Amino acid sequence: MLTALRHLCHGMPPTPVFNMGTVRRYLSWENEQRCRRLLKASTDRYRQERVSAAVLVSLCSVAGVPAILYTLRSSTMTGMHKGDVSFPGGKHDSCDRDAIATAIRETHEELNLRVSGEDCIWGVMKPVPDRRGLTVAPVLANLGPLEHLTLKPNSQEVETVFTLPISHLLQEENQGYTNFCHKRQYSHTLPVFLHGPHRIWGLTAVITDLTLELLAPGIYHRRTRMRATH
Template identity: 65%
Template sequence: AVLVPLCLVRGAPALLYTLRSSRLAGRHKGDVSFPGGKCDPADQDVIHTALRETQEELGLEVPEEQVWGVLKPVYDKGKAIIIPVLASVGPLDPQNLRPNPQEVDEVFVLPLTHLLQAQNQGYTHFCQGGHFQYTLPVFLHGPHRVWGLTAVITEFTLQLLAPGAYQPRLFFPQLAGG
């Protein structure tokens, strides 16, 4: 589960992202992501997983009543299921967060106005063996490029929060879980 933290930065709505630690094992080290991780046996559900992981990674306590809901799941290449949990974390100064250096190299925000501007949106086409496989959204011109499943989750979030203002140009149901 991952938490999609909707926050207010200097009065403007924004999404909070992390840059995963370059010291982590696995292929996602150094990637832009939302805070999150695997379910622990003690977690009641995916919401508790997302909230616990956010607290562990960022030191940010998000009360359960600030959770707006669960978005549709996305699947990685290994068929793992990632469940995005959307929550309002209220006014936030990212500089006041104390990320766990074992898991997070950096924390940054992108205002919704930035994400909704067409010049900051793009698509990456993936090929394998010389054949087109799939296309994913990408969000550009921030401190880091938002791509991969984090961009897919960002796209779902924008569709929900700004349905008239955000219109994805392409849709690939095999990546969206059906």
């Protein structure tokens, strides 16, 4: 377990100077209840409707600092997402009763981690489309202190596991945006999160963006039409 924890902490950027009471409030009981209330309608809906895939957005704490857990997909995998930063997750299976079950099953397959269900699951955020047109439901969960967990990543799917403090993600200097053009005209903007062990972009960055909006209203503000980040 200690080896796994050291692995998760390695390369984790130092926490910026924040009031620790402010930092810890992101995982407080009060903030959890607020988020659960906001997510209740979408959670009820997407427990009834089938989605193409689901991921587990894993909140946690490392040495008392609130963070988000990410995986780096194995570079030996086939497909367009190999080597990308992602959340544990995958396609819906016929045995899955809902999006939450899909996210929990996939997390166990990738990290050998059993998520306990209702106690740590805060809810289901609105699904977002990926590049293949699949509808991906982000399931928000709090895994608690990583010191209490043992992760055994499936090497065929996961190259490494790492965390980023929520305070790091909230710092403007760690946020970038890429503008996309179609036929030489502006099309859309997607967020990018920088200066961690790995660059967070694509669908994972979009879901991170939505998560920060939910966790830190009034502190995190989505920016659009920013100059392209390379």
